[in-house]
Amino acid sequence: MESRHYLKGVSSMNFKQWEEATTLPVPIKVTEELVHAYYEAASIPNNASQHVPPALPMIFYQYINVPWFQEQSFIHKDQVFHYEHPISIGDTLQCTVSLISVEKRRQFLVLHQELIGRNEHKNIIFLAKSTLLKEAE
Amino acid sequence: MLSDSIKAGDTLKPLHIEVTEQMVKKYGEVSGDFNPIHFEDRAAKEKGFPAKIIHGMLSMAIASNIVEPFLQEGYWVKSYEMKFRAPVLVGETITIEGTIASMEKESASIDIVVSSQTYPQVAKSKILLHVYK
Incomplete structure (x- = not known):
């Protein structure tokens, strides 16, 4: 699959034009502070596992410039995380977001996208697949 | 070993967690989703909800608490999926119930249902756990 990278400053409401696009990789460090703030929000005990909670990578989105997210809100329909290795505090992951497909279903646009985190050897550590709905204009 | 004492069909101890405004504020801060x-009833009502709602990903984060006893016993999460069916209103108590779908020597699969006072099924979920080596 040929991927297009995000051109800074370009924004569009036309989701179809971003189909198969991938953001530039962003290094994200999983700090103790970040994980503990997440524990607090989700009522997870502080003596939790040595690995970070499985849904935590979604907070990485705030560090990635995703052009088709500019000032948009979506209905989150489904979410799947697949892990090749668990994530621990101190890990740094190179993260990208790809818009896999955009399809029209009744009054909605259905967006399938993937957030992928890789280690320093470019091996995939996790993959987070989201299905999002947007009311078609 | 949990695999010696737990079998398919067993249910896990349900969790009842109140999702407070403070938790939603904290999740907004940690996720950058504002x-x-x-945060505002008026904005939620404009979008067709009865009142302000929690982040879907916060309910997914909270629901994963149910496998905490497995994580303490050396398991790790291989996959975790959730289908969001209905919103959770801020201030509601959600109930998380888990049933063992399969239990093998080195893996376990758990079906999870999340419900609230307003909606009998907020989300359906499945977690696959592996023994960490």
Whole structure:
């Protein structure tokens, strides 16, 4: 699959034009502070596992410039995380977001996208697949 | 070993967790998601919700608490999926119930249902756990 990278400053409401696009990789460090703030929000005990909670990578989105997210809100329909290795505090992951497909279903646009985190050897550590709905204009 | 004492069909101890405004505020801060539907009733009502709602990903984060006893016993999460069916209103108590779908020597699969006072099924979920080596 040929991927297009995000051109800074370009924004569009036309989701179809971003189909198969991938953001530039962003290094994200999983700090103790970040994980503990997440524990607090989700009522997870502080003596939790040595690995970070499985849904935590979604907070990485705030560090990635995703052009088709500019000032948009979506209905989150489904979410799947697949892990090749668990994530621990101190890990740094190179993260990208790809818009896999955009399809029209009744009054909605259905967006399938993937957030992928890789280690320093470019091996995939996790993959987070989201299905999002947007009311078609 | 949990695999010696747990079998398919067993249910896990349900969790009842109140999702407070403080938790939603904290999740907004940690995730950077400040969509007003999570913080203002008026904004939520404009979008067709009865009142402000929690982040879907916060309910997914909270629901994973149910496998905490497995994580303490050396398991790790291989996959975790959730289908969001209905919103959770801020201030509601959600109930998380888990049933063992399969239990092998080195893996376990758990079906999870999340419900609230308003909606009998907020989300359906499945977690696959592996023994960490």
